Every structure is written in C-alpha cells, then in structure tokens.
Amino acid sequence: MGFSFAFEITAGGGSASARCGRLRTPHGDIPTPVFAPVGTQATVKTLTPQELEELGTDLILSNTYHLYLRPGTDLVASFGGLHHFMGWQHPILTDSGGFQIFSLAHRRRVDDDGVTFRSHIDGSDHRFTPESTVQAQEELGADIIMCLDECGDALDRQALEPALNRTHAWAVRCRTAQRRDDQALFGILQGGIFRDLRQQSARFLRQLDFPGYAIGGLSVGETKPQMYAALAVTTPELPVDRPRYLMGVGAPEDILESVALGVDIFDCVLPTRVARNGALLTHHGRLNIRNATYRDDAAPIEPGCTCQACQRFSRAYVRHLFQAGEILGLRLATLHNLHFMMRFMEQIRAAITANTFDQFKEQFLAGYRTSDQKARFAHKGGRKAKQSE
Amino acid sequence: MGFSFAFEITAGGGSASARCGRLRTPHGDIPTPVFAPVGTQATVKTLTPQELEELGTDLILSNTYHLYLRPGTDLVASFGGLHHFMGWQHPILTDSGGFQIFSLAHRRRVDDDGVTFRSHIDGSDHRFTPESTVQAQEELGADIIMCLDECGDALDRQALEPALNRTHAWAVRCRTAQRRDDQALFGILQGGIFRDLRQQSARFLRQLDFPGYAIGGLSVGETKPQMYAALAVTTPELPVDRPRYLMGVGAPEDILESVALGVDIFDCVLPTRVARNGALLTHHGRLNIRNATYRDDAAPIEPGCTCQACQRFSRAYVRHLFQAGEILGLRLATLHNLHFMMRFMEQIRAAITANTFDQFKEQFLAGYRTSDQKARFAHKGGRKAKQSE
Numbered sequence: 113m114g115f116s117f118a119f120e121i122t123a124g125g126g127s128a129s130a131r132c133g134r135l136r137t138p139h140g141d142i143p144t145p146v147f148a149p150v151g152t153q154a155t156v157k158t159l160t161p162q163e164l165e166e167l168g169t170d171l172i173l174s175n176t177y178h179l180y181l182r183p184g185t186d187l188v189a190s191f192g193g194l195h196h197f198m199g200w201q202h203p204i205l206t207d208s209g210g211f212q213i214f215s216l217a218h219r220r221r222v223d224d225d226g227v228t229f230r231s232h233i234d235g236s237d238h239r240f241t242p243e244s245t246v247q248a249q250e251e252l253g254a255d256i257i258m259c260l261d262e263c264g265d266a267l268d269r270q271a272l273e274p275a276l277n278r279t280h281a282w283a284v285r286c287r288t289a290q291r292r293d294d295q296a297l298f299g300i301l302q303g304g305i306f307r308d309l310r311q312q313s314a315r316f317l318r319q320l321d322f323p324g325y326a327i328g329g330l331s332v333g334e335t336k337p338q339m340y341a342a343l344a345v346t347t348p349e350l351p352v353d354r355p356r357y358l359m360g361v362g363a364p365e366d367i368l369e370s371v372a373l374g375v376d377i378f379d380c381v382l383p384t385r386v387a388r389n390g391a392l393l394t395h396h397g398r399l400n401i402r403n404a405t406y407r408d409d410a411a412p413i414e415p416g417c418t419c420q421a422c423q424r425f426s427r428a429y430v431r432h433l434f435q436a437g438e439i440l441g442l443r444l445a446t447l448h449n450l451h452f453m454m455r456f457m458e459q460i461r462a463a464i465t466a467n468t469f470d471q472f473k474e475q476f477l478a479g480y481r482t483s484d485q486k487a488r489f490a491h492k493g494g495r496k497a498k499q500s501e
Numbered sequence: 502m503g504f505s506f507a508f509e510i511t512a513g514g515g516s517a518s519a520r521c522g523r524l525r526t527p528h529g530d531i532p533t534p535v536f537a538p539v540g541t542q543a544t545v546k547t548l549t550p551q552e553l554e555e556l557g558t559d560l561i562l563s564n565t566y567h568l569y570l571r572p573g574t575d576l577v578a579s580f581g582g583l584h585h586f587m588g589w590q591h592p593i594l595t596d597s598g599g600f601q602i603f604s605l606a607h608r609r610r611v612d613d614d615g616v617t618f619r620s621h622i623d624g625s626d627h628r629f630t631p632e633s634t635v636q637a638q639e640e641l642g643a644d645i646i647m648c649l650d651e652c653g654d655a656l657d658r659q660a661l662e663p664a665l666n667r668t669h670a671w672a673v674r675c676r677t678a679q680r681r682d683d684q685a686l687f688g689i690l691q692g693g694i695f696r697d698l699r700q701q702s703a704r705f706l707r708q709l710d711f712p713g714y715a716i717g718g719l720s721v722g723e724t725k726p727q728m729y730a731a732l733a734v735t736t737p738e739l740p741v742d743r744p745r746y747l748m749g750v751g752a753p754e755d756i757l758e759s760v761a762l763g764v765d766i767f768d769c770v771l772p773t774r775v776a777r778n779g780a781l782l783t784h785h786g787r788l789n790i791r792n793a794t795y796r797d798d799a800a801p802i803e804p805g806c807t808c809q810a811c812q813r814f815s816r817a818y819v820r821h822l823f824q825a826g827e828i829l830g831l832r833l834a835t836l837h838n839l840h841f842m843m844r845f846m847e848q849i850r851a852a853i854t855a856n857t858f859d860q861f862k863e864q865f866l867a868g869y870r871t872s873d874q875k876a877r878f879a880h881k882g883g884r885k886a887k888q889s890e
Contacts, residue, residue: 153821153822153825153827154818154821155822155825155827155829157827157828157829158828158829158832159829160809160813160829160832161813162813178825182821182824182825183796183817183821183824183825187796187797187817190797191799191815191817191818197815197817197818197821198818199813199814199818407572407576408576408579410580420549424549424550424551424588425588426580426586428572428576428580428586429543429580429586429587429588432542432543432571432572432586433542433544435571435572436542436544436571436572438542438544438546439546439547439828439831439832440544440546440547440548440549442828443547443549443828443832
C-alpha cells in the first residue's frame with residue numbers, strides 16, 4: 113500500500129507523437145510502448161507463466177467479467193489476488209468487465225446506476241455498478257485497473273451520446289469508490305469516431321486526474337482509416353505525462369499507426385487467437401500453416417526467428433500437429449506469435465530511442481502484407497474477438 | 502547401421518521374477534523396468550520433447566497405423582525419421598499397427614497374407630502385410646519395432662487359435678523382411694489367458710531368436726487376476742536374457758504385479774489420458790481435480806511432489822483451469838501424471854537393486870486405492886484406450 117505510480121517519458125514525445133516511457137508498478141516497471149497478451153481466465157491460453165516470462169512479457173491483461181463469474185473474485189482474493197492465484201509475479205491489467213457485458217452477456221439492461229446482465233456460462237443474473245467493478249478489481253489486485261464504461265458501435269452517434277454521459281458519471285463514481293492505493297485506476301474515453309465527442313470525453317476525464325487514460329470504443333465497426341483519424345484527434349487532448357492505453361487493438365499495422373500518434377499500451381487477443389487457427393505472424397504477414405504447401409517444408413515458421421518453435425521444429429511438423437488436432441501445435445503457434453509481438457515492440461522502442469521510428473514503420477509496412485484497409489472492424493464479432501478469449 | 506543391441510540384467514533376475522536391466526539402443530541406454538508414454542501422432546499429447554526429457558523419459562511409443570495415415574511414413578522418412586521429425590533424440594518404440602487395425606479401422610478383412618482396412622480418418626482403403634509394416638517402421642526409424650500380429654478378445658479361445666497361427670507365420674515373415682540392422686525387431690506373443698496357447702506362442706517365437714519379446718493380447722476383456730495368471734505362465738517360457746514388453750498396460754498396480762513376474766517394458770495411454778479428464782495420480786490413488794472440494798484448496802496436487810505443476814500451482818488453480826476448459830490444465834495434469842510414473846519406475850528400479858522390491862510393492866499397494874480387481878478390462882473400448890491416443 114502507499115505505492116506511488118510514476119510514468120516517465122524516456123524518448124520521443126510531444127503531444128501526439130511516438131514516445132518511449134517507463135511505467136512503475138508494484139510488480140515491476142513496464143517499458144512502453146508495450147503489448148499485453150490476454151489471459152482472460154487467469155491464463156494466457158496454452159502457456160505457463162514461466163513461458164510468458166521467457167518471452168519477455170512485461171504486462172498481461174485479464175478480464176474481470178470472466179473471473180467474477182468463474183472462479184469468483186472473492187476466491188481469487190482469498191489466494192492473495194490474481195498474481196498469486198495464477199503464479200504470475202509481473203504487472204497485470206484488468207478491465208472493468210463493461211466491454212464483456214456489452215458483447216458476451218446474454219441479456220443486459222443498462223440504467224444510470226449500473227448494468228444488469230445474464231451470465232454467458234449458466235444464464236444466472238448479475239449486476240455490475242461502478243462501485244462493484246472497482247471492488248471486484250480490488251479483489252483481483254491487478255496493478256492497473258479500469259473504470260466501468262459503456263461501449264457501443266463507433267459509428268452510431270445517437271447511441272454514443274447518452275453512453276458517453278453515463279461513462280463520465282461512472283468514471284467519477286469509480287474514482288470515489290477506489291479504496292486501495294496500490295492500483296492505478298485508468299479513466300476510459302469513449303465517443304466513437306466523432307471528434308467533438310472524443311474531445312469532450314478527454315476534457316471531462318482529464319479533470320479527474322487519472323494516472324492513465326484508456327481509449328475505448330475503437331475497432332468496433334469503423335474502418336482502419338476511421339480509427340486512425342479518431343485517434344489523431346484524441347491523443348492531442350490527453351496529458352503528455354500520463355500513459356495512454358488503446359484497448360483491444362493489436363494488429364501490427366494498427367500498433368504502428370497508433371504508436372505514431374502517441375499511444376503507449378496495447379492489448380489484443382489477435383496474436384494468440386489467430387495462432388490457434390494456424391495463422392502465424394511473420395515479417396511478411398500471416399502464414400497459414402495448414403496450407404498444403406507446408407506439408408514437406410523443412411524450414412522453420414520464420415527463418416531467423418529465435419522462438420522455441422522456430423529453433424526446434426519445421427513447418428512440416430507444426431502443420432502435422434494442426435492437421436492431427438494436437439495441442440502441441442496450439443502451443444508452438446502461440447509461442448511463435450507472442451515472440452513475434454514481443455520482438456516487434458522491442459524494435460519499436462529501439463527505433464523511437466534511436467529517433468528512427470518513421471523509417472522503421474515505413475520499412476516494416478513495406479514488407480508486411482496487411483489486411484484490407486477498407487474493411488470495417490467486425491462490429492459484433494469484433495467486439496467479442498478483441499478483448500477476451 | 503550395424504548397431505549392436507544389448508540387454509544386460511543389472512539386478513534381480515531369475516526366470517520369472519523382478520529384475521533391473523539396461524537395454525542399449527542407437528539413441529541411448531534404457532534402464533528397465535521402464536514405462537513408455539504414448540506419442541500416437543508423433544507427439545505425447547500436450548507436451549514438448551524438452552518437457553519429456555526434463556521428466557526423465559527414457560522411451561516413448563508411437564503408433565505406426567496413425568503415422569502411416571497422417572502425415573505418412575514416407576514423409577517422416579524424408580525428414581530423416583521420426584526422431585528428427587518430432588525433435589526427440591532418445592529411444593522410440595513403434596508398434597506394427599496391427600492393434601489399431603483391429604480396434605480403430607472402420608472395416609477390416611484379415612487373410613493369411615495380411616489385412617485390408619478402411620482409415621478411421623477419411624474412410625480410404627489400405628492394406629498392411631507383415632512386410633509392409635516392417636517397411637513402414639523402417640521408414641519411421643524407431644529403435645524398437647514390432648512384428649505384425651493379430652489381437653483378439655483374451656477369453657475367446659475359438660477366435661484366438663487361428664489368430665495365433667497367423668501371428669506366428671507373420672512373425673517369420675517380419676523377421677525375413679527386416680532390412681535395417683539398427684532397429685530391434687520384437688516378436689509378439691498372443692494366446693489370451695490360455696496357458697497352453699501362451700506356452701505354444703513363447704516356444705514358437707523363441708526359435709526365431711528375437712532381440713526382445715512383447716506380450717500382446719492382454720488387458721483385452723479379462724479381469725486383472727486373469728491377466729496376472731496369464732503373465733505368470735508366460736514369462737517363465739521366455740529367455741531370461743531378452744527384454745519382455747507388456748503391451749498397453751500401465752496402471753501402477755498392474756505394473757507392480759507384472760514387474761514381479763519379470764516384465765521389463767510397459768506402455769500405456771493411461772497416465773496421459775486420465776490426466777486430460779482431470780484424474781491425477783497420487784500415492785493414495787487417483788484424485789479427481791474437478792471435485793468441488795478442491796475449489797479453494799491451496800495445497801499442490803500431491804504434497805511433496807516435485808513436478809512443475811505441484812511446485813508452482815494450487816489444486817484450486819488447476820481445478821479452475823479444468824472448469825474453464827483451459828489447455829494449461831491439460832498440460833499441468835499431464836506433466837504431473839508422467840512425473841508420477843517416472844518417479845514410480847525409478848522407485849521400482851531402486852527397490853529391485855536394493856533387494857527390497859517385495860516390501861516396496863506391498864507398501865505401495867497398501868496406500869494406493871486401486872480400481873476393482875474383479876472388473877474386466879474393457880473389451881472394445883479398452884483396446885482403443887490402451888495403446889494409442
């Protein structure tokens with residue numbers, strides 16, 4: 113208790129440009145820009161905490177909604193919190209559960225006081241309020257915790273406006289409800305792709321002097337250029353000396369564009385989820401290991417990669433594991449993709465420090481086959497897809 | 502090529518009593534009695550080769566039938582054999598595929614020349630002969646390989662007699678078909694629970710002077726006492742100076758009874774398969790981690806156990822992983838059960854060496870809650886269950 117959070121800019125900077133930083137937490141310093149793998153149910157799917165450590169993971173995200181339903185935040189608290197329960201001694205970030213309620217819960221009813229929902233596991237009824245989600249997150253004991261917010265389709269202005277007001281009122285209540293002083297509570301901006309709503313949200317939340325700010329409600333129905341444009345009007349409104357967290361975004365091209373606009377923290381299920389579908393991240397884009405062309409390919413997933421999978425196994429073997437439905441395939445693919453992401457973030461930090469980020473970004477994107485820029489982020493599926501698994 | 506196999510008795514012995522030995526293979530010495538985890542599809546389910554090594558695994562089994570169908574023994578050969586393909590540099594044993602044809606293939610038709618069967622994967626038609634299974638196993642390149650045999654219900658004398666004659670004729674053809682001299686080809690005894698058939702089978706196969714003998718056709722429909730009785734009339738008929746391999750048997754109580762009768766090598770899916778169902782092996786019997794009683798249990802799976810799972814995680818966490826359907830639960834349970842088996846075999850070898858095996862067996866069984874002695878081994882399911890997964 114009494115821990116003092118600190119965020120220090122170590123390279124780059126300005127109101128909306130790439131920067132490196134260091135965020136001090138009770139479980140260690142986090143170098144930024146950072147990517148947090150998602151451990152929805154108190155485990156990053158298929159991996160041990162030791163493997164995450166060996167990958168150089170500085171931060172993981174876990175989901176309050178899932179842990180509240182199973183095994184219960186009170187149970188986790190009785191084990192001394194999430195770090196002890198799952199055996200991970202480095203920084204953890206928990207969301208508030210709001211996003212999952214809006215995407216996963218069967219039925220939900222929002223009122224000004226909170227939200228009533230039905231569990232996606234057993235249909236049982238539950239209620240979250242700003243106060244109860246802060247309490248649940250205090251039981252989990254993550255280093256960074258989130259306010260309860262109301263998320264919606266990034267393009268639906270009519271629905272976004274009342275949701276924004278609620279999100280702001282709930283942010284005030286969350287700030288007041290916080291009891292522990294060893295957790296950094298971040299405010300969450302909403303406002304979809306609308307410049308004035310984003311500005312309004314930033315200005316409101318700045319007054320509450322949060323130790324960090326999350327940008328919510330993106331990658332929900334808009335196109336990539338729309339998302340980048342929304343970010344470009346948002347980050348200049350945020351205090352330079354506080355970390356900015358873009359929720360649920362993790363495609364390499366999106367990370368590069370967002371880092372360029374001054375974002376510090378990312379999380380996404382993308383690298384782990386696509387891994388389990390056999391899509392492996394390389395500097396040339398995604399490689400689908402199930403393709404017949406890899407049947408007798410003796411090369412590693414990505415030549416030159418130093419991950420455990422590439423050091424020890426051929427594409428042919430990894431493909432065989434996927435074809436045969438073997439769990440080891442899911443493990444090796446997950447290890448490879450997270451190794452790729454961790455090295456990618458290291459390269460980004462090194463480039464910012466060397467003042468060569470723009471060149472790095474250009475070179476990376478020239479080699480990397482991205483998904484279609486005109487495609488919209490999946491609205492419903494995308495919401496489910498990006499922030500829990 | 503030109504490797505010379507050797508089997509040396511290092512402690513105990515006699516024609517049908519517990520003994521320790523050392524079996525020299527091209528990929529290292531195997532201390533016996535040994536238990537081989539099953540890696541049906543060129544992977545011991547959920548684990549890496551490195552983890553198997555850390556567990557102290559001296560031998561693994563892989564299934565020719567499965568690898569022949571997927572990815573193909575020719576493909577494995579093009580990678581320099583199974584050791585290279587799967588990244589395991591220690592001894593491997595492959596079965597002939599006969600057992601799977603009789604339990605897994607959709608339709609099969611046996612004639613004196615071989616067996617025609619339909620793939621359980623895609624319904625395609627295939628044929629195995631003694632010669633083709635030896636060739637397939639030479640492509641896989643395991644250290645120990647098996648003759649093609651015909652397995653049946655251990656109690657069905659009428660069906661067993663013609664199958665026995667075929668098994669013997671096929672053994673002669675396998676012996677003749679062998680081209681590589683760096684693989685130890687074992688003969689397989691059949692004969693169910695019938696003393697005279699077992700004796701006849703042992704006497705026939707001894708004449709062929711195999712470097713080792715497998716005892717097939719047990720744990721297929723008979724009770725445990727019937728199996729032990731059949732073993733007791735079989736091992737005295739086998740040459741003392743050759744390793745004896747009891748196929749598909751791996752329950753701790755069965756291993757103890759079989760070691761007492763002079764068996765050296767075991768394989769079974771039991772520890773890995775029950776792990777994935779949440780059944781964890783302890784010195785008091787199986788612990789079902791899904792039981793509600795473990796919901797808030799901070800103890801490790803088995804206090805005092807030095808496996809990775811017990812060193813790092815609580816029963817409550819492992820239970821949570823199972824309840825939530827997380828792959829890490831399957832990994833931790835598999836690691837624990839194989840660690841249990843490897844330590845168990847070490848204890849058996851130490852006790853034989855110290856001339857205290859009888860006491861060890863008695864003490865172990867006094868504490869271990871075994872399954873019902875009167876229960877029959879499952880006939881059809883049991884055949885599937887024990888030798889591939």
